Amino acid sequence: EGSKVALVYGQMNEPPGARARVALSGLSLAEYFRDEEGQDVLFFVDNIFRFTQAGAEVSALLGRIPSAVGYQPTLATDMGALQERITSTNKGSITSVQAIYVPADDLTDPAPATSFAHLDATTVLNRAISEKGIYPAVDPLDSTSRSLDPRIVGEEHYLVAREVQRVLQTYKSLQDIIAILGMDELSEDDKIVVARARRIERFLSQPFHVAEVFTGSPGIFVPIADTVRSFKAIIDGQYDHLPEAAFYMVGTIEDAVKKAEGMKVAA
Incomplete structure (x- = not known):
């Protein structure tokens, strides 16, 4: 009672036909809450690759000739039939957050590439960044967002973000x-x-509250304006004199300065 969560499961030991329908069933529930109850729905999918995988298995059972890398020939239409139903109406909205498994870390693989085409933003995790001990291991070069537009985020935010990407x-x-x-x-x-x-x-490392036990750093909330200002100062060379380690797991640029001073005292 009072719960606002509906769960739909399709486990890997179930037939591919059932697994292929799980995402569509969950989306039908989301559409009901949006259209009949006028709700703004948050629709989580974990993992959208399993939807593609189940579709490929069903396609093989039906004897269809596979397309690239063994996926079903109807991959694009199958994905479109799901993703294009995730939309807003005058009654409510559906916002979707999807985990996407990337086979062999290949972003050009048809399964993730077809999913990416429908998304407004993608946050790509990179093993090489995680090996450096930088968390969250988000790759700012492979990650994308349609909202990174000066008309949406403002001129300064846009220019700073693009300059950070150029430097990287x-x-x-x-x-x-x-x-x-x-x-x-x-x-x-x-x-x-x-x-x-x-x-x-x-500086792209973030001290999350939920990761305190792993990082040993207290979690920090940083306003976007402070983040943009801090990165602008770094790319302008205002803090070239600080050691690299001072920028790790801190919030604002002022925190990095304090950390550098602490390192100097400790040395």
Whole structure:
């Protein structure tokens, strides 16, 4: 009583036909709450790849000729039939958050690529970032958002975000040279870009409240305006004198300055 949650399960030991219908059944429930009860619905899917996988198994059982990488020939229409029902009406709305398994970490695989085409934003997790101990291990170059538009987020937010991506992309393109020849072979401008990119990487780590037990850092809420201001200061070179470690697991740029001072005292 009083619960606002409806759960629909399709476990991996069930027939593919049943699993292929789970996402559609859950969406029908969401549409009922939206259209009949006028609710704004939050629709979670974990994992949308299982919907594609079940569809591929059903397709094989029906004897259809598979398309790329063995997926069903109707992959695009199957995905569209699900995703395009997730929409707003004058009675209510459905907002969907979906976990997407990426086979072999290949973002061009037809299953995740077909899903991405329907989403307003994607947050891509990267193993290489997690291996550096940076959490959440979000890849700012592969992640996308249609809301990153100056008409939506404002001119300053947009320009700072794009400049952060440019610095990180330049650093990524220089990594082979650094690995083979070392930092000494870079131009002075490239050395500055690399130093700022490494600070940005560490500043992208976030001390979550839910991750306190793992990170050992207290959780912090940071307003978006402070985040934008902090990144602008880093890319403008205002904090090139701070050590890279000062930017790890902090909230605002002021926290990084305090951490740097603490490191200096401890040394």
